[in-house]
Amino acid sequence: MMNVVKKTLRLCFYLLPFWLLSTNANAGQPKYDLSHGGAGLSRSFSYTVTSEIATLDYVTTSKQLKWQPHYKDNLNLGITDKVYWFRHSFSLYGSHEQSVIFEVSYPLLDDLEIYIEHQGQLFSYQLGDLQRFGSRPIKHRFFLIPFTITPNENVKFYARLKTSSVMIFPVKLWRTSDFTERNQINTLILGAYFGLMALLFVYVSSCGVITRKRVYGYYLGYITSMTLLLCNLSGLSFQYFWPNSVWWNGQSSIFLLYVIVFFGILFSKNLLNINHAYPRFNIALCYLVAGVAIMAAVSLSLPYELILAPTIYFSLACCVLGLFVGYLRVKDGLEVAKFYSVAWGGALFGGLVLVATKISLVPFNWFTEHALMFGISFEILCLSFAIAKSLQIERKEKLQLKDSLMKHLANAKETLEQQVHQRTAELEEANNKLMQSAITDALTGVANRRRLDEFLDVEYARAVRFNYPICLLMIDVDFFKKVNDDYGHQVGDTCLKSVAARITAEITRIGDLVARYGGEEFCIVLPYAQELDGAVIAEKIRFSIAAHPILTNVGAIELTVSIGVAGHQPDSNMPLTQLELADKALYIAKKNGRNQVVTASEMGNRRSIN
Known part of the structure; x- marks a missing residue:
């Protein structure tokens, strides 16, 4: 057992120098993960100044050059006419070959040479705006280099740059798919900007042509x-x-x-x-x-x-x-x-x-x-x-x-127009009052019989044309003659006004009509309502009047109403027929004891029962 332990320790002792050498060899070399977007290479560049005749062999082998490290996100050396060389070594994470793009996102560089060493091969590219645009590897406004990199293997990047403008050298490494997506967004932004400029150009040109x-x-x-x-x-x-x-x-x-x-x-x-x-x-x-x-x-x-x-x-x-x-x-x-x-x-x-x-x-x-x-x-x-x-x-x-220039004429015209407008308004107001009084019951404030007849003619013609139902309610105040005989006509008028007000309060739809049919009788026209709908409204009216006595100067007077309801799908001969049906239903309600609602359909059933 001791021999095995001694052999294991001896093997570790021999392998330790090799492990240290490999660790030092890879120390400081970045390894990029492109799965979350592009990687900025410029922040890890080293750069040096050389003469114009310096070649790649000289730069890679000379020990006299002083390479300066760069750790900032962007590499900007200002306006200079010197020749700069840049170098960088890196590798990628992953398990498969990756199609990548080297992007130099500053398009105003004059003379740019890029060298990439990978798997023992050297690839060189001559770029810059001193070359024709068609000579670029990818036809793009920036300088782009497509490349294929094997993960976990060392890539050496060298660049020679000389320019008459500003020495800005932003280099980024992208996966091809990520770059394509980002490029589409940038193209959309630039397209929107220049599109707006084109619209402004058309607008200003039009204004210039019109105004001269x-x-x-x-x-x-x-x-x-x-x-x-x-x-x-x-x-x-x-x-x-x-x-x-x-x-x-x-x-x-x-x-x-x-x-x-x-x-x-x-x-x-x-x-x-x-x-x-x-x-x-x-x-x-x-x-x-x-x-x-x-x-x-x-x-x-x-x-x-x-x-x-x-x-x-x-x-x-x-x-x-x-x-x-x-x-x-x-x-x-x-x-x-x-x-x-x-x-x-x-x-x-x-x-x-x-x-x-x-x-x-x-x-x-x-x-x-x-x-x-x-x-x-x-x-x-x-x-x-x-x-x-x-x-x-x-x-x-x-x-x-x-x-x-036209102030005096405008004032005179305005005065005349005001007088004409005032006279016209007065005349229209008088005409409106006349027309309103001609179709309104003076005592109760609801529509009168004339208005009811006109409304029925128009509404039934429309109902026949557009095929919708109409429901009629005939309302009679029970024992109203006794009120007049016992308390006088003034109290009777007060009661009629209150009954009309309570009926109107229950009719809330626009297009419905409440009219005084004559004496103590009222008629309600409900377009777009079936007989059952009319019966529900009639019951609300009956309850509203029966549940609350009417207050007069001689005291509270309890009143009830009888209501006949007739609903039908109209034809050209229906107004009088439906009024007659509603009136007959009212008659049955009064005959059966008053203070109740009877529909035309119920009236038919009661006749058959009788």
Whole structure:
């Protein structure tokens, strides 16, 4: 037993150095899990500066190079003309080969060489916007490299970069499926933005054609050149507009910046009416416009790296000048200048973030990459409001002038119209009172017999046409003659008013009619009601009157009513027939002892029983 233990310890002692060596070999090498999205490689890069003639063999073998580690999320080295080399080693988690994409999400790099060493093979890629767009491995606005990686095996990544713009090198590793999904979302956002710009272009063009004002032409030139610049910065121009023109792709951004300043100054002069407010300053702006036009032409012949920084600072200075002019016009009380000043503030914010990104003051990320787009979008929106406000003010002034010229005539016309309207209203009121009195029972306030006859004719014709039922209720106050004989007609009138009020309170549907049929008799017409529905309402009316005595000046008087109900599907001869049926049902109710409801169908049953 002791021999086995000694042999085991001796074997562990011999294997320990090999285990330590393998541990040190893999120490510090990242291992990425792509199942939760892309992995940022830039934060683990090491980089060094070399001469332009340095090759991959020299970089990988030389011991004189000083490699500096980089631990931040974004790699931004500012504006430089030096040659940088980057390196990184990593592996992936997983059990199967993975189809991945290396993404360099900054499209303004000039000369980019990428080398990937995997499973003993070296793969090289020549990228950058100094190459024709069609030479890219994947036709995309960013630099993309498709690759297949075996998990748990070491991958070495090298890159050589030289650019005349900002040295920003954001590299991310994606699974192909994840990148496709993310790319669709980004494409949708960009499509929505440029779609809105296209709609705004059509709107401004229409306004310019209709009003024939120069300010719309200047604004159109401004938003067009601004949209093209954003296309340049996002790599869309090189992809769709001039994929074979490498020279123009490099020079167009500077040229478009001058064009933006050119149209921005002309637009501001016209919108803020500088010519009338500050004539001398307007002359200075005219000279500035001419100078900008000359600088735009000269920019096409100068190297990009030479004029990039001066152009950016000059554009920011013009933006500050626009804010200053807007502030002056706000102090003058110009309403449009408020929108204008806020708009230029948004543009200045986007420009400052862009400059801060270029000179490495702020990190390069999704927000700073799109800050200019956000600022310009806000600016264009505010300027659109400013133009709309300008049109509104102009239209208001024209309306005020027109109103002042026609004020006397309008006052006279208004006085005459008021008199005519007053006389017409009085006449209509008198006619309404006359018509109402002609169809209303003066004592009870319900419809009279005339109104009942007219309503029956119209409602039965409609019921025949649209095939719906009608139910009639005939109501008679029991022993009402005795009330008149014992207490007088004034008390009888009071009782009739109360009975009519209680009947009306139970009829809640719109379209039903309560009418005084004559004397102490009332008739109720219920369209769209069957006989059974009418019987339910009739019982409510009977109970309401019988349960509560009527208060008069001679005391409380108890009254009851008898009700006949007739419901039928009408035909052209039905009004009189149904009234007769309801009246006969009422007669049976009175004959059977009063204070009850009898329906026409019950009346037939009682006859057969009798």
